[in-house]
Amino acid sequence: MTILATDELSRSFPRVTALDRLTISVGPGVTGLVGANGAGKSTLIKILLGLLEPSGGNAQVLGMDVRTRGAEIRRVVGYMPEHDCLPPDLSATEFTVHMARMSGLPRTAARERAADVLRHVGLYEERYRVMGGYSTGMKQRVKLAQALVHDPQAVFLDEPTNGLDPQGRDEMLALIRRIGAEFGISVLVTSHLLGELERICDHVVVIDGGRLLRSSAIAEFTQATETVTVEVEEGQEALASRLAERGESVTADGRTLLVRVRAPETYDALRDAVADLDLCLIRLEQGRRRIEDVFKEPADV
Structure with a gap:
């Protein structure tokens, strides 16, 4: 109908x-x-x-x-x-x-x-x-x-x-x-x-x-994207540096880090980096698209 x-x-x-x-x-x-x-x-x-x-x-x-x-x-x-x-x-x-x-x-x-x-x-x-x-x-x-x-x-x-x-x-x-x-x-x-x-x-x-x-x-x-959002209480810069050293793609977004998931090993790298640096993990969640992302996409020519 x-x-x-x-x-x-x-x-x-x-x-x-x-x-x-x-x-x-x-x-x-x-x-x-x-x-x-x-x-x-x-x-x-x-x-x-x-x-x-x-x-x-x-x-x-x-x-x-x-x-x-x-x-x-x-x-x-x-x-x-x-x-x-x-x-x-x-x-x-x-x-x-x-x-x-x-x-x-x-x-x-x-x-x-x-x-x-x-x-x-x-x-x-x-x-x-x-x-x-x-x-x-x-x-x-x-x-x-x-x-x-x-x-x-x-x-x-x-x-x-x-x-x-x-x-x-x-x-x-x-x-x-x-x-x-x-x-x-x-x-x-x-x-x-x-x-x-x-x-x-x-x-x-x-x-x-x-x-x-x-x-x-x-x-x-709102489907899942190939990124995860990570938020720690302190040590965001140190975490970003450690992940970059391990070959992960990391972007700072305010109080959070956006980490591109290139393979399942990315999650292992995240876990190990947080543990090695003795950080307090506040949030770790799968990234999702939002309606507002449509306005950021290049228009069809």
């Missing part, structure tokens, strides 16, 4: 090209759309919802063409916008019920669903307070609730952790993961914070300047 697909999708504005012949396909699960600010993430979501016309190419959401069936797409897809869009004089309940009614739910069902989703996002006790007095974290939770209130088949979340402190980000990410894992709703979540997507996504799409850099399962991004 394909949740969304684009084919040579482009969108140009007077002075910038936001999307440049973008071709992607996204299946069920939690998919991260990652790129720097201005990479085209928000523009892509607005096109997928039928809120912006493409300049060229095609796109479909749940098999529906974005050019001709935008209203139908918005009835079955939830959307959490990046910007602050909440009316300050309404309570979370009033607003969420209103959004449910806008999606076609009868009044009674809308109130029941609103109570359910506000409980899910942790706002049940605060649901009757006007949103003008909410913190940034509470406002983000309301935006998530209204995206879920009509029981959508998929949700598009645009920078859902914006403005949150570390604890707030962790809680929001846990909520997003539950949406995909427990509720069976497919999620497209955008972020410029690469580490966040590694924690919650099944698949990641990386774009830069409106162009596709890479699209693959998260496991392919």
